[in-house]
Amino acid sequence: MTTIRLTNTATRRKEVFAPIDPGNVRMYVCGPTVYDRAHLGNARPVVVFDTLYRLLRHVHGPDHVTYVRNLTDVDDKINAAALARKEAGAPGSLEDLIRQRSDETIGWYHDDMAALGALPPTEEPRATEWIDAMVAMIGDLIARGHAYEAEGHVLFSVASDPGYGSLSGRAVEDMIAGARVEVAPWKRDPMDFVLWKPSGDDLPGWPSPWGRGRPGWHIECSAMANGLLGDRFDIHGGGIDLAFPHHENEIAQSRCCGHGFAQVWMHNEMLQVEGKKMSKSLGNFFTVRDLLDRGVPGEVIRMVFLGTHYSRPMDWTEKKRDEAEGVLRRWRTMIEGAVPGAPHPDIVAALADDLNTAGALAVLHRLAAEGDAASLAGSARLLGLLTPELAGWTDAPDLSALAGRLAELRAAALASKDFAAVDAMKAALVAAGVEVRMSKDGVDLAPGTGFDAGKLEDLA
Numbered sequence: 001m002t003t004i005r006l007t008n009t010a011t012r013r014k015e016v017f018a019p020i021d022p023g024n025v026r027m028y029v030c031g032p033t034v035y036d037r038a039h040l041g042n043a044r045p046v047v048v049f050d051t052l053y054r055l056l057r058h059v060h061g062p063d064h065v066t067y068v069r070n071l072t073d074v075d076d077k078i079n080a081a082a083l084a085r086k087e088a089g090a091p092g093s094l095e096d097l098i099r100q101r102s103d104e105t106i107g108w109y110h111d112d113m114a115a116l117g118a119l120p121p122t123e124e125p126r127a128t129e130w131i132d133a134m135v136a137m138i139g140d141l142i143a144r145g146h147a148y149e150a151e152g153h154v155l156f157s158v159a160s161d162p163g164y165g166s167l168s169g170r171a172v173e174d175m176i177a178g179a180r181v182e183v184a185p186w187k188r189d190p191m192d193f194v195l196w197k198p199s200g201d202d203l204p205g206w207p208s209p210w211g212r213g214r215p216g217w218h219i220e221c222s223a224m225a226n227g228l229l230g231d232r233f234d235i236h237g238g239g240i241d242l243a244f245p246h247h248e249n250e251i252a253q254s255r256c257c258g259h260g261f262a263q264v265w266m267h268n269e270m271l272q273v274e275g276k277k278m279s280k281s282l283g284n285f286f287t288v289r290d291l292l293d294r295g296v297p298g299e300v301i302r303m304v305f306l307g308t309h310y311s312r313p314m315d316w317t318e319k320k321r322d323e324a325e326g327v328l329r330r331w332r333t334m335i336e337g338a339v340p341g342a343p344h345p346d347i348v349a350a351l352a353d354d355l356n357t358a359g360a361l362a363v364l365h366r367l368a369a370e371g372d373a374a375s376l377a378g379s380a381r382l383l384g385l386l387t388p389e390l391a392g393w394t395d396a397p398d399l400s401a402l403a404g405r406l407a408e409l410r411a412a413a414l415a416s417k418d419f420a421a422v423d424a425m426k427a428a429l430v431a432a433g434v435e436v437r438m439s440k441d442g443v444d445l446a447p448g449t450g451f452d453a454g455k456l457e458d459l460a
């Protein structure tokens with residue numbers, strides 16, 4: 001069997017991956033907070049861990065991998081979005097509007113991630129459906145002396161956990177210095193973090209031994225991972241921005257309940273914009289939907305992500321997009337009619353080496369250069385590329401209506417001797433990457449390099 005090696009954040013080493021139960025390899029990845037469209041950065045962990053999921057399924061068998069990715073649907077940002085709608089006059093109770101906002105966002109998320117060729121995880125638990133498990137776990141932490149109640153809040157006592165900080169390998173003092181910890185009068189120590197907090201009457205809340213309230217974010221993941229994957233499981237993933245405090249706190253909660261929790265921790269580096277993490281709070285983001293609507297195919301976005309190792313920061317650039325698009329067009333033409341073969345062993349080996357996706361793409365280039373269409377098609381599928389689900393975008397777009405309009409404008413211009421409208425339309429077409437050929441016989445339009453269907457909208 002293929003030996004998989006993965007870099008474990010907890011040990012900072014590349015280690016041989018030995019599943020606890022090879023008959024059921026278990027992975028948990030922190031999913032989105034469902035208050036708005038996913039930005040391109042949010043899509044990176046989805047593509048990275050989808051690729052790992054595909055590799056694990058290939059090596060252990062599709063029925064022997066369980067992949068859980070949660071949906072965080074308890075959050076002040078969802079409440080705020082719903083409240084804004086209510087204030088704008090939307091009908092229904094705030095509770096209804098919160099549910100609507102989460103459901104709508106989850107629908108968008110599913111559509112957008114499917115467009116990137118991501119397989120649905122085995123389970124997608126919603127935090128609101130796991131409140132009982134969270135309450136039970138918090139009760140257990142109090143009973144074991146790791147948490148305390150204060151003014152309707154329950155806090156985890158960081159000082160009670162000698163292992164705290166094991167993931168980042170940093171001293172607690174350094175962590176405090178680097179993090180924005182909330183100082184609140186009910187905390188015994190500024191590092192202590194919220195397990196449960198009270199909800200005002202106007203906000204979603206659930207009954208608990210500590211009064212009506214809602215869970216903190218960290219306990220959600222500990223409870224859902226434990227409920228669906230058991231006390232010990234294989235891989236826990238997410239973006240590196242979650243390593244501290246979110247993952248450190250997940251570990252503390254779970255270990256202090258006596259759970260072994262995750263064996264391997266994997267973190268993807270950030271998608272950046274000019275050296276800074278793409279994030280909602282910095283406002284330097286665009287959504288996956290923005291790109292898809294501009295006519296950038298999801299398969300192209302996926303290929304651009306795969307071009308950089310998950311442990312390295314990366315930028316989205318138009319140059320990368322153009323290159324990936326050109327390559328995929330060629331490959332799709334090449335594999336037409338080919339029956340996909342088994343993935344080439346070199347592709348499996350590249351992915352098994354700590355998910356070396358750039359190396360795997362290099363193997364695809366080699367197979368294409370050798371003209372091995374069957375192997376190219378079968379190997380690309382292991383990366384979620386050249387799949388039937390993502391096909392279709394390379395078909396030539398229908399530009400005949402635009403060609404007809406340009407021909408009409410030209411006929412009018414020949415009569416009036418005013419070519420301004422013709423020139424303007426031609427310039428707009430060229431700006432959208434359309435090759436324009438005008439001759440006595442008529443007007444001919446074809447998509448060229450950098451073709452951008454989104455830019456044609458202005459001409460519609």
Ligand SMILES: Nc1ncnc2c1ncn2[C@@H]1O[C@H](COP(=O)(O)OP(=O)(O)OP(=O)(O)O)[C@@H](O)[C@H]1O
Nearest residue numbers: 032033041042044045238239270271277278279280
């Ligand atoms: N720029 C980025 N590059 C790569 N991964 C990211 C980036 N921003 C967020 N993520 C990851 O996206 C996933 C979903 O995160 P979450 O829903 O908490 O994001 P968010 O709060 O909407 O985004 P933001 O970080 O912009 O506020 C997490 O695994 C997180 O690490």
Ligand SMILES: [Zn+2]
Nearest residue numbers: 030031221246
């Ligand atoms: Zn989490």
